[in-house]
Amino acid sequence: MSARRSTVAFLVLVTAGFPGTAWATPGPAPSVTEVDSDTSAGADGDKLTAGASGVIVFNRSKNGSGKSAGTVTSSTSWTPPACYYAPKHTAKELDAQMRQVWGTSSPSHEWALKTQNYFVNGQPYKDFNKDKEGEGYWWDSYVTEGREADPASQECDELPFWVDEGDAPPPDRPQAITAETLAQLAYAEIRVPSTEVDLAPEGATKVNLPTWAWLDTAEFKPVSVTASVPMLGLSATTTAEPVSLKIAPGTDDAVTYPASGQCEIRDGRIGAPYAKGRADETPPCGVKYLRSSGEGSYQLQATVTWKISWTSTTGAGGDLPDGEFGAGQDVVVQEIQAVNR
Structure with a gap:
């Protein structure tokens, strides 16, 4: 368990009801409620916001069906990713969530000070990037459905990070979602x-x-x-x-x-x-x-x-x-x- 996770054990009960606080609690991050779609991804999917419980839309209209249909498994030891980073919060959404969490902890607590410096005091972000509201998203971790107990699901344990709209995620986040990640996640749905x-x-x-x-x-x-x-x-x-x-x-x-x-x-x-x-x-x-x-x-x-x-x-x-x-x-x-x- 990382030091960051161990410092916030007391917040488990406090944050359990808050969506998108995977990095704020010890243990595996909550799984994403991914949206199922039998039509094109453009319908309800276009209404998703970063604060939605799910970020990925699956179109299964050309999938196999019937009572006897089953899941393909890799002929090798390879598996789709157990966790990944993707857009989850707008600046205002994360601000509201974090201030609610901070309100339950001691102002001098190590974790509270660390995250306040990280999100508010310029180390490296200022005031949750609210001056960029509408120009990007806070990316956070998701756990692939069904992989909650997999130790690999805990590899995405970094604090949320900001990505401007149209920019690529930082290279030091190898689990950040890409087209290939989506292809691998779709593999598990075949x-x-x-x-x-x-x-x-x-x-x-x-x-x-x-x-x-x-x-x-x-x-x-x-x-x-x-x-x-x-x-x-x-x-x-x-x-x-x-x-x-x-x-x-x-x-x-x-x-x-x-x-x-x-x-x-x-x-x-x-x-x-x-x-x-x-x-x-x-x-x-x-x-x-x-x-x-x-x-x-x-x-x-x-x-x-x-x-x-x-x-x-x-x-x-x-x-x-x-x-x-x-x-x-x-x-x-x-x-x-x-x-x-």
């Missing part, structure tokens, strides 16, 4: 369809009989989420596009088609549906079980890999780590019964 595959034979398959596997490609189209900060005129769109299906049979007593178990998407198709008369063919995507599942079943795991990329209103863009989403399904494998006469 939802993709279920990966339960169609199998033939249906219901139960037989030992040493190739089982065809395929996915309904109509559901597997690119999806995207756009994250915006309307007050900055900044937005980024993160797009996920399916590239392959990985089959894991659920037992070592099996072989996959292809041998890697990685079924590439070709001509917009993942695998191929079984058709009558193709029993002697090798499926382009599938599995052959070498042993019966006995009284139970094998848990076949099907995982789709999604290529993730982003674009932005700044012209910046690129790739983010591939995402994965998988699901398991039971496969019953029976012995082929022969009748002797």
Whole structure:
């Protein structure tokens, strides 16, 4: 815990009800209430002010949907940021909040003196920059929703800092929000369809009989989420596009088609549906079980890999780590019964 945080432990109860005082309390900053939008970011988002509880508008209108849709997870150890700095207060808003907090503490208290010097007495700001009201915002920390318990969420523990409208945030604040940050936050909002595959034979398959596997490609189209900060005129769109299906049979007593178990998407198709008369063919995507599942079943795991990329209103863009989403399904494998006469 930093010295600044430890000096204000007594303010926990006082400031708990005040929005935007993450830096004034020990422990993780409060999470941002981010605005959900199924329309363009310009509608209600344009009405946001720095004092609003949320600064980011998500447009999920082109996202995956349905009961079986799920969140992609990075195929590496990478994760979107747990915290970031973004506009949160106008000069007058921060002035009102801080004076209310100071009113509950001793005038000689170390934290009160430090913050009064910082915001009022020119070290480095004077009178909360109220002479610049309407010309910029105080930037403060936000915690990404769902990451409140992540130790990384406490990395954004600096006092609020002023940024003039149209200027870039100071370089010594690496967590300050950028187009790429928005793209990374949009990554966490991506939802993709279920990966339960169609199998033939249906219901139960037989030992040493190739089982065809395929996915309904109509559901597997690119999806995207756009994250915006309307007050900055900044937005980024993160797009996920399916590239392959990985089959894991659920037992070592099996072989996959292809041998890697990685079924590439070709001509917009993942695998191929079984058709009558193709029993002697090798499926382009599938599995052959070498042993019966006995009284139970094998848990076949099907995982789709999604290529993730982003674009932005700044012209910046690129790739983010591939995402994965998988699901398991039971496969019953029976012995082929022969009748002797």
